[in-house]
Each structure stands twice: as C-alpha cells, then as structure tokens.
Amino acid sequence: xxxxxxxxxAAGTKAASRARRVDxxxxxxxxxxxxxxxxxxxxxxYLLSGKVSGRDRLVARTPExxxxxxxxxxxxHRVESVDxxxxxxxxxxxxxxxxxEDGYDRLVIATGARAIPPSIPGADLDGIFALRFLTDADRIxxxxxxxxxxxxxxxxxxxxxLEVAENLHRLGMEVxxxxxxxxxxxxxxLEVAExxxxxxxxxxxxxxFTGEEVETFLGDGKGRLRAVRLGEREIDxxxxxxxxxxxxxxxxxxxxxAEIGKTGAIRVDRxxxxxxxxxxxxxxxxxxxxxxxxxxxWLPLGDTANQTGRVAGTNAALGPDGEGTxxxxxxxxxxxxxxxxxxxxxxxxxxxxAERAGFxxxxxxxxxxxxxxxxxxxxxxxxxLICDSKTGRLIGAEVAxxxxxxxxxxxxxxxxxxxxCSDLVNIDLAYAPPYGPTLSPVIxxxxxxxxxxxxxxxx
Amino acid sequence: xxxxxxxxxAAGTKAASRARRVDxxxxxxxxxxxxxxxxxxxxxxYLLSGKVSGRDRLVARTPExxxxxxxxxxxxHRVESVDxxxxxxxxxxxxxxxxxEDGYDRLVIATGARAIPPSIPGADLDGIFALRFLTDADRIxxxxxxxxxxxxxxxxxxxxxLEVAENLHRLGMEVxxxxxxxxxxxxxxLEVAExxxxxxxxxxxxxxFTGEEVETFLGDGKGRLRAVRLGEREIDxxxxxxxxxxxxxxxxxxxxxAEIGKTGAIRVDRxxxxxxxxxxxxxxxxxxxxxxxxxxxWLPLGDTANQTGRVAGTNAALGPDGEGTxxxxxxxxxxxxxxxxxxxxxxxxxxxxAERAGFxxxxxxxxxxxxxxxxxxxxxxxxxLICDSKTGRLIGAEVAxxxxxxxxxxxxxxxxxxxxCSDLVNIDLAYAPPYGPTLSPVIxxxxxxxxxxxxxxxx
Numbered sequence: 001x002x003x004x005x006x007x008x009x010a011a012g013t014k015a016a017s018r019a020r021r022v023d024x025x026x027x028x029x030x031x032x033x034x035x036x037x038x039x040x041x042x043x044x045x046y047l048l049s050g051k052v053s054g055r056d057r058l059v060a061r062t063p064e065x066x067x068x069x070x071x072x073x074x075x076x077h078r079v080e081s082v083d084x085x086x087x088x089x090x091x092x093x094x095x096x097x098x099x100x101e102d103g104y105d106r107l108v109i110a111t112g113a114r115a116i117p118p119s120i121p122g123a124d125l126d127g128i129f130a131l132r133f134l135t136d137a138d139r140i141x142x143x144x145x146x147x148x149x150x151x152x153x154x155x156x157x158x159x160x161x162l163e164v165a166e167n168l169h170r171l172g173m174e175v176x177x178x179x180x181x182x183x184x185x186x187x188x189x190l191e192v193a194e195x196x197x198x199x200x201x202x203x204x205x206x207x208x209f210t211g212e213e214v215e216t217f218l219g220d221g222k223g224r225l226r227a228v229r230l231g232e233r234e235i236d237x238x239x240x241x242x243x244x245x246x247x248x249x250x251x252x253x254x255x256x257x258a259e260i261g262k263t264g265a266i267r268v269d270r271x272x273x274x275x276x277x278x279x280x281x282x283x284x285x286x287x288x289x290x291x292x293x294x295x296x297x298w299l300p301l302g303d304t305a306n307q308t309g310r311v312a313g314t315n316a317a318l319g320p321d322g323e324g325t326x327x328x329x330x331x332x333x334x335x336x337x338x339x340x341x342x343x344x345x346x347x348x349x350x351x352x353x354a355e356r357a358g359f360x361x362x363x364x365x366x367x368x369x370x371x372x373x374x375x376x377x378x379x380x381x382x383x384x385l386i387c388d389s390k391t392g393r394l395i396g397a398e399v400a401x402x403x404x405x406x407x408x409x410x411x412x413x414x415x416x417x418x419x420x421c422s423d424l425v426n427i428d429l430a431y432a433p434p435y436g437p438t439l440s441p442v443i444x445x446x447x448x449x450x451x452x453x454x455x456x457x458x459x
Numbered sequence: 460x461x462x463x464x465x466x467x468x469a470a471g472t473k474a475a476s477r478a479r480r481v482d483x484x485x486x487x488x489x490x491x492x493x494x495x496x497x498x499x500x501x502x503x504x505y506l507l508s509g510k511v512s513g514r515d516r517l518v519a520r521t522p523e524x525x526x527x528x529x530x531x532x533x534x535x536h537r538v539e540s541v542d543x544x545x546x547x548x549x550x551x552x553x554x555x556x557x558x559x560e561d562g563y564d565r566l567v568i569a570t571g572a573r574a575i576p577p578s579i580p581g582a583d584l585d586g587i588f589a590l591r592f593l594t595d596a597d598r599i600x601x602x603x604x605x606x607x608x609x610x611x612x613x614x615x616x617x618x619x620x621l622e623v624a625e626n627l628h629r630l631g632m633e634v635x636x637x638x639x640x641x642x643x644x645x646x647x648x649l650e651v652a653e654x655x656x657x658x659x660x661x662x663x664x665x666x667x668f669t670g671e672e673v674e675t676f677l678g679d680g681k682g683r684l685r686a687v688r689l690g691e692r693e694i695d696x697x698x699x700x701x702x703x704x705x706x707x708x709x710x711x712x713x714x715x716x717a718e719i720g721k722t723g724a725i726r727v728d729r730x731x732x733x734x735x736x737x738x739x740x741x742x743x744x745x746x747x748x749x750x751x752x753x754x755x756x757w758l759p760l761g762d763t764a765n766q767t768g769r770v771a772g773t774n775a776a777l778g779p780d781g782e783g784t785x786x787x788x789x790x791x792x793x794x795x796x797x798x799x800x801x802x803x804x805x806x807x808x809x810x811x812x813a814e815r816a817g818f819x820x821x822x823x824x825x826x827x828x829x830x831x832x833x834x835x836x837x838x839x840x841x842x843x844l845i846c847d848s849k850t851g852r853l854i855g856a857e858v859a860x861x862x863x864x865x866x867x868x869x870x871x872x873x874x875x876x877x878x879x880c881s882d883l884v885n886i887d888l889a890y891a892p893p894y895g896p897t898l899s900p901v902i903x904x905x906x907x908x909x910x911x912x913x914x915x916x917x918x
Contacts, residue, residue, distance in 0.1 A: 010897070040831060040833060040892070040897070042831070042890070042891060042892050042897075043831060043833055043834065043892050046834065046892060051834075051835065052833050052834065052835075052892075053835075057832075057833035058833055159891075291887075301890065302890055302897050303887075303888065303890035303897050303898055303899075303902075304887065306897050306898050307884075307885055307898070307902075310906075328885055329885055330887075331887045332887040333887070334887045334888060334889045335889055335890075335891075336889035336890065336891045336894055337891050338891060338893045338894070343893075343894070345889045346889075347887070347889065372499060372501070372502060373516075374499060374502055374511050374512075374516035374517055375502065375505065375510075375511065376510065376511075376512075403864075403865075405862075405865060405889060405894040405895065406862075406864060406865035406868055408889045409865055409868070409869045409888045409889055409899070410868045410869060410872050412886070412887055412888050412889065413869050413872035413873050413876065413878070413886065413888070414872050414875075414876065416873075416876065416878065416882060416886050416887065417872065417873065417875065417876015417877065417878050417882075418876065419872070419875065419876050423875060423876075425766075426766055426787055426788055427871070427872065427875050428750075428762075428763065428789075428790045428791040428792070428793045428806070428871055428875065429762070429793055429868045429871050429872070430793045430794055430795035430804045430805075430806065430864060430867045430868055430871065431501070431760065431761055431762035431794075431795065432501060432618075432794075432795045432796050432797060433499070433501050433502050433505060433511075434797045434802075435795055435797070435802070435864040436864065438469070438499070438501075438761050438762050438765050439762055439765055439766070440762075440868070443762075443766075447769075
C-alpha cells in the first residue's frame with residue numbers, strides 16, 4: 001500500500017509519522033514545496049529578533065530523520081495536480097525543473113495556508129514582506145541585515161502582526177501598527193483589544209492606527225520602500241510586514257474535485273475524509289467543526305494541525321473501513337498569543353460571535369490578581385466569561401494578563417466538558433499562594449456572572 | 460434575625476460576608492479565638508523567610524473592615540459550648556477572662572483544623588513548633604531572631620512540611636526532613652515523590668529520612684532543643700517544625716450533638732447543613748463529598764473553605780427553606796504546592812487511592828517540555844494521567860515541574876466535566892511557543908494513555 005502526503009509542515013509530517021506507527025509496511029512519500037519540512041512555523045516571529053537563536057531550531061525534523069523511520073520526504077517538490085480517478089499525481093521537482101508522475105493508494109492533503117498578499121499600489125517594492133514560511137523569515141532577516149531599517153510598519157493587528165511588532169521592536173526599530181478594523185485582535189471583545197492597545201503604547205509601539213488602511217506603499221525612486229500612506233498621513237517605514245491574514249491553500253484539492261466548504265477550506269468529515277475516495281485532508285487547508293456553534297469552521301493553528309494530522313494519518317493507514325479509525329470531534333477556537341509581557345487568550349466565542357451564532361449571552365468581565373495578593377510578583381489579569389443565558393453553559397472566555405495561558409485552558413476544558421456557570425463557581429481548582437489567588441479568577445468571574453442569572457438554582 | 464459565626468478565618472469570614480450581601484438586615488457576629496481574624500494561613504510558611512514581607516500582609520481584613528460592612532468580629536473570643544435546643548452559646552472573652560451567654564437564630568460553625576501535636580518524649584522542649592496560626596509563626600520567628608538556629612529539622616513531608624523546609628533553607632539554615640511514611644507527599648504516586656526528593660537534595664536539603672520516625676527530642680539540659688533521635692541516629696537541630704498533620708476541630712459541634720462523619724469532620728449535606736437545626740458548618744471542620752469516589756472526604760484547603768463558606772453563609776442568611784439556597788457539590792481533591800523551584804500538583808485520585816476506592820485503572824506518566832523546545836526558558840514537566848479502565852474517564856492526575864499549576868487545573872476541570880481519555884487526546888487547548896509545546900502535556904499524556912486502552916473507539 002502506498003500513501004502519499006502532500007505538504008510536509010505540521011499536519012503532513014504528523015500524518016506520515018502516525019501512518020508509519022500504525023502500519024510498519026505502508027510505503028510513505030511526503031511532497032513538500034518549501035526547502036524544509038517539519039517547520040515550527042509558530043516560532044517564526046521569534047526567529048526575527050533572535051529570541052529563537054537560529055533557523056535550524058525551527059526545523060523539528062530533517063528528511064534524513066524521516067528516512068530513518070522509512071518515510072520518504074521530498075522537499076522542493078510541488079504537486080501540480082491530482083487525478084483521483086486513476087490515483088495519479090503530477091509532481092514538479094523544483095530543483096531540476098523536471099515534472100514526473102506518481103501514483104497513490106491513499107492520499108493525505110496537507111497543503112496548509114498562505115498569506116494573503118496586500119493588493120495595494122506599490123506592493124512590489126523592496127521591503128514589503130509576508131511571514132508565513134521559513135523562507136519568508138530568511139528574506140526578512142537578510143533585508144534587516146543589509147538595510148538595517150530603523151522604522152517598521154506592521155499591517156494587521158491579529159496575533160501574527162502583534163508578535164511581529166514585538167520582535168521588530170526588540171531589534172530596536174521604531175514600530176508602527178496599522179489595523180483596518182476598528183480594533184486590534186478582532187476575534188476578541190473590546191475590553192481585551194483596549195488592554196492590548198494600552199500595553200503596546202506603554203512598550204513604545206506608539207503609532208497605532210486602528211480603523212485605517214494602508215492606501216499606497218511609497219518608494220524611494222530606486223524600487224525600495226520608503227513610507228506608506230494612510231489617508232492624509234504618511235508614515236516612514238523601510239520595512240513592512242503585512243500579516244493581514246491567511247487563506248487555506250485549496251487549489252490542488254479543488255482542481256481534483258474535492259468539495260470546498262463555505263469557509264473556503266476543504267470539507268472533511270469527522271474522520272478527516274474529503275469528498276474524494278481514499279483522500280484525507282488535515283491541517284490548515286481543512287475545515288474543522290466548531291463545537292460551540294456546531295457549524296463548520298476554519299481556524300488555522302499549529303496544535304489543531306497536529307491533532308487532525310494524527311487522525312488523518314492513522315485513518316489513511318488503516319483505510320476507510322479499517323478497524324480502529326479515529327474521529328476528530330472539532331475545535332473550540334482556542335488560541336493564545338504573547339505581545340511583550342502580556343498574555344492574551346481566548347476560547348469559544350466572543351460576545352459578538354455568540355450573538356451572530358444566535359446565542360443570547362450573559363457575560364461578566366473582572367480584573368483580579370494572578371496570585372495571592374501578599375505573594376511577591378502577583379500580577380493582574382482580566383477575564384471575561386460568556387455564558388448561554390438559556391442553559392447557563394460557558395460558551396466563551398477571554399483572558400489578558402498574567403496566567404492567561406492557564407485560565408484560557410481551564411475555560412477551554414470547561415467548554416469541552418459542557419460546564420455551566422454554576423459548575424465554575426464551585427469547581428475544585430488548585431490553590432497555593434505562589435500560583436493564584438485563593439479562588440481562581442475563573443471562579444471569581446463565574447461568581448460575579450452567577451449573580452446575573454435570574455434563576456437562583458443556576459447561581 | 461441574628462446569625463452567629465464561630466470561627467473567623469477563611470470559611471467563617473466568607474460566610475459572614477456572604478450573609479451580609481444576601482441580607483442587609485441580618486445581625487451578624489463572628490467569634491474568633493485567635494487575636495486576628497481573616498488570616499491567609501496558606502501564606503504562613505512564606506512569612507517565616509520574609510518572602511512575604513510582613514505579618515500584616517497576611518491579615519486580609521481587620522475587625523474594623525468588617526465593622527464597615529456591619530459585621531461584628533470579636534477576636535480572642537472562644538465559644539465554649541452551644542445549646543442547640545435553646546439556641547444559646549457560652550463565650551469566653553480571652554482578654555478579660557469573662558464568660559458570657561449569647562443567643563442565635565442561625566449558626567455557622569467554622570472552627571477549622573488544628574495541628575496534631577507530636578506525642579514524643581521531649582516534645583515540650585523549647586524550639587519545637589507547629590505552624591498553623593499566625594501566632595505560631597510569631598513564636599517561630601521570635602525563636603529564630605533570638606536563638607539564630609543553624610540547624611533545623613522538619614517533621615512531615617506533606618505540603619506544609621515541604622514549604623517550611625524551603626523557607627527555613629532560604630534563611631540559611633541547614634535543613635533536614637523526616638517523614639514517617641516510606642515516601643514524601645503521601646497523596647502522590649512514587650514517581651512524583653522521587654522527583655520531589657531529587658529536587659530537595661539538589662537544593663541542599665541533604666538529610667532526608669523517609670520511613671523514619673523521630674523517637675525522642677533531646678535537650679541541652681537547659682530545656683532547649685539540641686537534637687532529635689531517629690533509631691541509632693542523632694540529628695542536631697535547634698529548631699523543629701512538626702508539620703505532621705492537622706485534625707478537624709469538632710469538639711464544640713460534637714458536644715452540641717452534631718453528627719460527626721467517619722472522616723472525623725462534621726457531617727453536612729450539600730447545603731452545608733449539619734444534623735442540628737439551623738446550624739451550618741463550613742471550611743476545615745466540615746466534610747465534603749469526594750466527587751470521584753462519591754464518598755465523604757476531608758481535605759482542609761483554603762479555596763474549599765472559601766467556597767463552602769460562601770454556600771453556608773448564603774444559606775444561613777436565606778434560612779433552611781429560603782429561596783435561592785446554594786449547594787456545594789463536593790471536591791476533587793485538587794491541590795498544589797511549590798517546593799523551591801518545583802511545582803507539584805494533583806487532582807482526583809492517585810493510583811493507590813483509586814485502587815482502594817475500587818477502580819481498575821489505566822495510567823500513563825510522561826516527562827515532556829513545558830514550552831516549545833526552541834523557545835528560551837523551556838523547562839520540564841512530569842504528568843501522569845489516571846483513568847478508569849471501564850469508562851475511560853479521567854479520575855486522577857499528578858504533575859510535577861514547570862507549568863504544573865496550569866496542567867493540574869486543566870485536569871481538574873476535565874474530571875469535573877467527566878471527560879475521558881479520548882476527549883483529552885482531541886481537546887482544543889491554547890498553543891503559542893511561549894506557553895507550551897505544540898500539543899499540551901495533557902494531550903501528549905492522553906495520547907500515550909489511549910494506546911493502552913484495548914478498545915479502539917476510546918483511543
């Protein structure tokens with residue numbers, strides 16, 4: 001049996017490794033377009049500043065490592081097309097330029113996501129970058145080395161934009177941030193957006209233009225970026241990182257006839273099967289169910305890529321009717337990022353998202369201490385819990401500040417376990433002075449929230 | 460309506476505050492035997508070393524603070540007896556020595572727990588202390604100031620003993636630790652006990668005698684502690700902290716006729732009502748259901764004291780038939796402590812406890828990174844998950860190392876939500892390189908554990 005995996009970052013390599021573990025006999029080839037496979041893409045912003053000390057550290061495994069597990073990983077190989085009827089592939093070797101045919105019995109598509117290039121006049125000037133692949137980071141770092149830009153502009157106030165802003169600032173650049181939406185971190189409520197904005201200003205990212213769009217990139221006459229124009233304003237910048245968003249990479253699957261969901265990503269069932277026979281998909285190119293809304297969703301994140309890769313790889317190795325196939329239930333939309341000293345995390349739905357999904361919500365946001373007040377190093381944290389007013393169930397949480405990672409994970413687990421506000425009032429979490437206030441911020445927020453429910457038995 | 464609360468630490472003051480909030484009219488008196496009320500007792504070990512910078516920092520609220528909320532808090536007042544038939548109390552003012560009578564309509568008993576004094580020859584020598592009340596810490600600190608002991612011995616390797624060992628070591632003392640049981644931290648499995656022991660040795664707490672009991676305290680002939688004898692061995696020590704355990708303080712309730720559970724603590728229902736009419740109990744003196752075993756349990760911890768105090772105070776204010784009374788479902792046995800740089804936490808049952816409770820268990824323990832491996836400052840963490848082999852449900856978890864507080868809270872929430880191993884394989888937790896490895900240690904351990912379940916649909 002021959003298994004081919006298209007794409008060799010998180011989901012693709014995980015699928016290949018799982019398939020090998022499930023079936024020592026299966027023949028496995030991974031085609032990867034970029035020069036490296038098995039990249040920790042989430043670490044790219046930290047590579048820019050040297051916080052992560054070298055590009056090799058982001059390469060989790062080399063093709064040689066995979067060869068030891070009898071997995072063939074071919075980098076700089078682009079799969080051009082898939083013929084699902086005859087189970088054939090057309091592949092270009094990007095090093096030699098040669099195109100060849102290959103066959104498969106089973107196929108896993110893990111083509112990932114791509115940065116959306118800015119479609120603005122001047123976008124081809126030297127000094128404008130996306131940050132998606134390790135090769136992007138290479139280009140940015142070379143530009144920084146050679147041109148030593150002093151002023152940087154980051155387009156996009158989502159988590160990648162914010163992480164990049166921090167890391168360019170760490171290099172001593174004067175960093176400006178532009179966000180077209182009215183707030184930073186659009187997946188969050190306004191309270192958290194304002195906490196982030198305050199923290200950025202405090203750190204010296206002094207020019208925040210939320211609600212403004214870059215209209216033109218301006219050159220220096222020699223093809224190099226000099227500034228950007230926003231309305232009346234011109235902002236000097238010798239480097240721009242445009243983290244305006246990513247898009248699932250589905251052209252290969254779509255051309256082969258795979259069904260694309262309304263999110264724009266490849267439609268899959270709980271076993272990560274596409275609509276094509278013997279073809280699975282995983283990672284950033286695939287949809288995943290949102291367990292809170294019950295609707296298909298798309299949220300390209302590294303942990304989900306690993307988890308869906310595990311399911312797709314196992315099932316591809318076992319075959320569609322194999323015993324022991326796995327199911328991936330879906331996601332909650334859990335995420336976290338760090339911007340300077342501030343941790344910001346979210347799980348489930350924001351108030352806005354919940355209302356859009358048809359929930360009537362009751363919510364409470366509090367600011368409290370992250371440790372016992374008398375214990376040295378106690379910090380502050382904001383936490384907001386969002387419950388469905390009908391059932392009392394937690395459907396979303398947002399956290400910003402110290403111990404955000406802990407609190408968001410507790411809330412994610414609570415949503416996964418369908419816990420209600422009253423559960424969270426009484427829940428037995430761990431307490432000791434170095435680790436939190438006597439009652440966890442989650443419990444404190446739930447207690448405030450319980451007062452907002454009319455029916456007393458929910459309080 | 461007159462509400463009397465006996466005991467003014469965590470549960471008692473919380474009950475009083477909640478009662479005030481529920482009913483602005485109720486007359487509230489709190490009798491507290493010690494000279495201060497509303498003490499953060501969990502901070503006491505850190506007071507010894509100066510890590511917490513002054514005793515006042517551990518006094519969350521003074522009687523004057525409570526007076527502003529129209530709650531009378533009388534310190535140095537000991538309730539000698541309760542007459543539940545006539546709803547009368549006998550109280551001694553420990554300052555004046557005077558005894559007087561008081562009456563109540565409703566009563567909350569929050570008499571807490573007491574340290575078990577060592578019943579060993581020489582236990583009355585100068586230099587042997589328990590650490591339970593702020594006044595104990597005062598005495599210990601005075602002894603340290605006046606005698607400047609160089610060698611300390613801690614009796615008891617539970618969390619208080621371990622915290623005390625760290626804090627005496629911080630003061631420059633040579634610290635030895637003795638534990639009568641065969642392992643430290645007896646509520647945990649052997650793996651964690653060994654991690655703790657290794658960490659203590661590394662930090663220079665070089666004399667660990669697990670499985671040995673102090674037989675005699677030896678004096679210097681002037682009534683002062685000089686050494687302790689263990690079998691053949693004599694260990695020099697000018698100060699001993701005997702953290703050998705605590706016992707619920709139930710004499711008052713028992714003499715009044717309240718039912719005492721088989722744990723030795725006051726029996727209560729989910730509304731924290733005792734067997735006496737109009738008498739509630741909360742905090743360290745009361746039992747709480749163990750939600751994993753379904754059996755009554757006793758686990759004296761500050762967070763539970765706050766939560767049960769909230770329920771008892773609310774219900775006492777509302778009355779036995781009041782609308783909106785609260786229920787406290789029980790606890791999981793969640794706890795955490797820090798010993799030097801090591802965080803150690805637990806929730807649910809250890810393997811030993813689970814087997815004793817009649818479960819057949821499947822477990823997996825792994826050591827993994829606490830952050831993305833390439834991110835600076837990544838540490839190590841050991842995590843062990845314990846599942847019921849019949850249902851696949853998580854019934855216990857132990858963690859030791861970096862991010863222990865986060866992981867134990869995730870596991871506690873998972874047990875509360877009755878999640879199974881397969882839930883934890885797929886659960887959507889927050890990932891970013893500064894906060895954890897791509898897949899949370901909980902997910903990693905669950906994935907290993909899932910391989911141990913035969914039936915594939917649980918994997």
